[in-house]
Amino acid sequence: MLEVKQVSKAYGKQQALKDIDWKVKQGEFWGVIGPNGSGKSTLLNLLSGTEMADSGEVLLLDKPIRSYRRKELSRRLAVLQQDGLPPVSFTVREVLEMGRYPFQNWRGADMDEHAEHILEDIMQRLDLTSLADRPLSSLSGGQRQRAALGKVMAQQPEIILLDEPTTFLDIRYQLQFMELVESWRQQDGLTVIAVMHDLNLASLYCDALLVLDRGHVAGAGCPQQLITPELIQRIFTVNAYSVPHPDHGEPQLLYRKGLSQTTPDEF
Ligand SMILES: Nc1ncnc2c1ncn2[C@@H]1O[C@H](COP(=O)(O)OP(=O)(O)OP(=O)(O)O)[C@@H](O)[C@H]1O
Numbered sequence: 001m002l003e004v005k006q007v008s009k010a011y012g013k014q015q016a017l018k019d020i021d022w023k024v025k026q027g028e029f030w031g032v033i034g035p036n037g038s039g040k041s042t043l044l045n046l047l048s049g050t051e052m053a054d055s056g057e058v059l060l061l062d063k064p065i066r067s068y069r070r071k072e073l074s075r076r077l078a079v080l081q082q083d084g085l086p087p088v089s090f091t092v093r094e095v096l097e098m099g100r101y102p103f104q105n106w107r108g109a110d111m112d113e114h115a116e117h118i119l120e121d122i123m124q125r126l127d128l129t130s131l132a133d134r135p136l137s138s139l140s141g142g143q144r145q146r147a148a149l150g151k152v153m154a155q156q157p158e159i160i161l162l163d164e165p166t167t168f169l170d171i172r173y174q175l176q177f178m179e180l181v182e183s184w185r186q187q188d189g190l191t192v193i194a195v196m197h198d199l200n201l202a203s204l205y206c207d208a209l210l211v212l213d214r215g216h217v218a219g220a221g222c223p224q225q226l227i228t229p230e231l232i233q234r235i236f237t238v239n240a241y242s243v244p245h246p247d248h249g250e251p252q253l254l255y256r257k258g259l260s261q262t263t264p265d266e267f
Contacts, residue, residue: 001026001159001191002047007056009042016042018215020056026158029185029192031202034212035236040195043212044161047193048079060159074102078157082167085148087137092128092147093119095136099154122153126180142173149180162194166201174198178205203227203250211235227251 002024009017017039024030032040045051046058049065058065060076068076078099085095096119100110112118123129126146136144145165152160162181166174182205184190196202202209203223211219211226213235219226232240232253239256 001061002193003059003062004043004047005056005059007046007053007058009039009046009051009053015215017046017053017212020217022210022217022220024159024191024193026191027185027189028208029182029206030194031206031209032193032195032212033197033199033202033209034218037214038212039215040212041163044079044163044193044195048077048161049073050079071102074155074157076157077159077161078152078155079161079163080148080152080165082164083141083145085136085144085151087139087144089135089137091133091135092123092139092150093132095147096122096128096150096154099151102155118156119154122150125183126150126153141168142170142176145169145173145177146180149177153184157190159191159193162192164195164197166196166198174201181205199227199232200252203252204245223251227253 004020004022007017007020008015020043032043034040042051046053047065049058049068052066060068065073090098100115100119103110103112103115120129123132126149128146128150131139131143131147136147139147145168160181166177169177178201181192185192194202194206196206206223208221209219209223209226210217211231218235219231227242228251229240229242232238232242237259239258241254241256242251243254244250245252
């Protein structure tokens with residue numbers, strides 16, 4: 001579905017990504033992990049077409065991402081940021097309608113006769129029905145992030161790119177958010193790529209992880225292969241134990257007190 005071929009990107013002298021190769025298949029749930037400054041957001045920006053690679057290319061369904069028109073790309077791919085929506089005066093329903101942009105004609109009318117039903121269904125799935133007519137400015141951060149997810153769902157994309165989407169959420173809303181994304185993926189075959197800092201959450205929900213380290217791919221595979229004390233020590237220079245989750249066996253990290261003497265740059 002998505003293919004990154006020999007992609008490099010620099011900002012002036014700062015090399016953000018170097019020779020990245022990566023393939024994502026339809027329906028997969030990828031977590032992109034790595035220390036601060038390792039190139040995660042840059043990679044997401046290249047995938048969404050908001051930035052151009054210096055060399056190499058990003059293909060979406062075998063076609064260069066930069067050859068897509070904006071509306072066409074929006075029907076295939078949606079992006080959700082950390083703080084998905086600002087606390088403005090638009091209501092939840094209005095924000096979801098904005099997500100229908102790729103399906104609106106030049107007069108702004110939705111071309112899908114079932115649009116109303118689609119929005120009602122999304123609000124029900126996300127528990128937003130009772131909030132439909134409330135302005136975003138009156139909602140909590142967690143409720144607003146749910147509305148942001150609703151807007152992205154209204155876009156009916158095939159791929160979603162999430163940039164640390166649970167950063168500002170408490171643990172209950174973090175899990176709720178991941179569950180919602182997971183059930184959307186299972187129901188509609190959605191492909192998910194999420195930049196995540198919470199490695200335990202990534203291990204629980206992602207079926208594959210891409211590990212970035214100073215602009216390079218340091219590993220790509222399932223959490224069982226990658227969430228190991230050795231890799232965490234090498235990439236993050238943090239000491240941790242890895243234990244299988246009692247429910248399903250996904251590796252979970254228990255961090256050890258005291259920092260390692262080595263800093264990432266010394267590797
Ligand atoms: N617009 C920019 N101008 C200059 N340098 C940039 C720019 N964007 C990113 N960089 C640099 O590129 C490198 C990768 O940054 P990027 O934001 O992709 O990392 P990240 O892994 O998303 O980091 P974080 O976890 O802190 O969000 C960093 O060294 C960063 O300073």
